[in-house]
Amino acid sequence: MGSLASERSVVGLAAKDATGVLSPYTYTLRKTGEEDVVVKVLYCGICHTDIHQTKNHLGMSNYPMVPGHEVVGEVIEVGPAVSKFQPGDVVGVGVIVGCCRTCTPCKSDVEQYCNKRIWSYNDVYTDGKPTQGGFASTMIVDQKFAVKIPAGLAPEQAAPLLCAGVTVYSPLKHFGLMAPGLRGAILGLGGVGHMGVKIAKVMGHHVTVISSSDKKKAEAMDHLGADAYLVSSDAAQMAAAADSLDYIIDTVPVFHPLEPYLSLLKLDGKLILLGVINEPLQFVSPMVMLGRKALTGSFIGSMTETQEVLEFCAKKGLTSTIEMVKLDYVNQAIERLERNDVRYRFVVDVAGSKFEP
Numbered sequence: 001m002g003s004l005a006s007e008r009s010v011v012g013l014a015a016k017d018a019t020g021v022l023s024p025y026t027y028t029l030r031k032t033g034e035e036d037v038v039v040k041v042l043y044c045g046i047c048h049t050d051i052h053q054t055k056n057h058l059g060m061s062n063y064p065m066v067p068g069h070e071v072v073g074e075v076i077e078v079g080p081a082v083s084k085f086q087p088g089d090v091v092g093v094g095v096i097v098g099c100c101r102t103c104t105p106c107k108s109d110v111e112q113y114c115n116k117r118i119w120s121y122n123d124v125y126t127d128g129k130p131t132q133g134g135f136a137s138t139m140i141v142d143q144k145f146a147v148k149i150p151a152g153l154a155p156e157q158a159a160p161l162l163c164a165g166v167t168v169y170s171p172l173k174h175f176g177l178m179a180p181g182l183r184g185a186i187l188g189l190g191g192v193g194h195m196g197v198k199i200a201k202v203m204g205h206h207v208t209v210i211s212s213s214d215k216k217k218a219e220a221m222d223h224l225g226a227d228a229y230l231v232s233s234d235a236a237q238m239a240a241a242a243d244s245l246d247y248i249i250d251t252v253p254v255f256h257p258l259e260p261y262l263s264l265l266k267l268d269g270k271l272i273l274l275g276v277i278n279e280p281l282q283f284v285s286p287m288v289m290l291g292r293k294a295l296t297g298s299f300i301g302s303m304t305e306t307q308e309v310l311e312f313c314a315k316k317g318l319t320s321t322i323e324m325v326k327l328d329y330v331n332q333a334i335e336r337l338e339r340n341d342v343r344y345r346f347v348v349d350v351a352g353s354k355f356e357p
């Protein structure tokens with residue numbers, strides 16, 4: 001049962017300006033509503049989107065901002081109308097925490113595409129309070145936007161599945177790209193990309209990693225099980241792979257030319273953009289016409305797909321590859337992520353850390 005008594009004071013790590021440096025910040029959470037679960041944060045992954053948001057890459061950031069949207073925690077209290085969870089459950093919270101529930105995307109179980117979606121941070125909740133994310137002791141979330149972490153998954157391993165994992169799973173499912181034998185590529189071997197390799201391999205695909213350097217080659221092939229590796233600047237390697245792929249999942253977070261990648265697609269191949277890029281991208285139209293190629297994008301996944309990818313990974317014995325750090329390392333971790341120096345996702349041990357500068 002929920003105590004409807006008072007707002008809770010919590011401490012988190014917030015960016016105070018576009019330097020993106022995180023420092024302690026105390027704020028209040030709303031009272032536990034009828035359908036709310038109160039979550040003690042255990043672990044939170046660091047996604048490149050956290051950098052885009054804290055450093056105001058999209059020009060829409062509000063401060064103070066507590067980032068973090070790959071949140072695994074323990075339910076410590078539930079509102080009176082909560083049916084999905086009880087105290088003690090281990091749950092996950094991702095990128096969105098609200099939607100209108102009446103529009104076509106909401107009614108079609110793809111609420112991530114609701115134009116009234118509420119982001120888990122850098123947004124305003126229905127009560128008028130700013131939303132704040134998972135680099136904090138506690139979050140309060142409507143039960144619709146929490147998922148159960150299956151018993152077979154370690155909670156810290158599950159954190160990256162809540163954004164990175166579902167972000168690759170959703171387009172593979174939606175675009176009919178789950179059949180064994182497909183030939184796919186993952187462009188950009190970071191947090192999202194490494195989950196792409198793992199999930200596509202488990203689906204039985206022939207997986208090529210396309211990377212900006214050869215530094216990750218041995219690991220991609222040996223640890224992640226990729227079948228091939230291309231360095232994007234190697235014109236001979238790229239030419240040899242022309243017309244060979246059913247899809248490319250593009251996770252690069254900065255401007256890059258698209259034509260070299262469109263050339264790699266077969267007839268009806270798909271280039272699926274996942275990276276958040278704040279500059280226009282370009283290609284000439286024959287690059288897609290001659291081969292009926294599709295250029296599309298995809299945004300996280302629905303709550304149903306989020307639960308599904310967790311169960312899929314638990315069933316297949318698939319985990320993320322993480323570097324676990326304490327909260328006092330979070331600013332260094334963010335710097336390293338920005339420098340492309342992480343194998344492959346930082347996960348912060350929030351409950352095992354102190355909120356000190």
Ligand SMILES: NC(=O)C1=CN([C@@H]2O[C@H](COP(=O)(O)OP(=O)(O)OC[C@H]3O[C@@H](n4cnc5c(N)ncnc54)[C@H](OP(=O)(O)O)[C@@H]3O)[C@@H](O)[C@H]2O)C=CC1
Pocket residue numbers: 046047048049050052163164167187188189190191192193210211212213216251252253254273274275276277298299300301337338339340344
């Ligand atoms: N569409 C969606 O719903 C979602 C989108 N995103 C977005 O996807 C993108 C990737 O996120 P994430 O995987 O967390 O990011 P990472 O930083 O972990 O990975 C990005 C990878 O892109 C490659 N890369 C190429 N150029 C650069 C560059 N200049 N700086 C950094 N990386 C570069 C690197 O791979 P390599 O070394 O192999 O070249 C790097 O590992 C981000 O823009 C993020 O906001 C994230 C989650 C959900």
Ligand SMILES: O=C/C=C/c1ccc(O)c(O)c1
Pocket residue numbers: 047049050058095163276299300
């Ligand atoms: O990491 C998850 C969020 C991805 C995202 C995609 C698109 C966009 O405009 C964002 O601000 C975030």
Ligand SMILES: [Zn+2]
Pocket residue numbers: 047048049050069095163164
């Ligand atoms: Zn993310």
Ligand SMILES: [Zn+2]
Pocket residue numbers: 099100101102103104105106111114115116
């Ligand atoms: Zn809606």
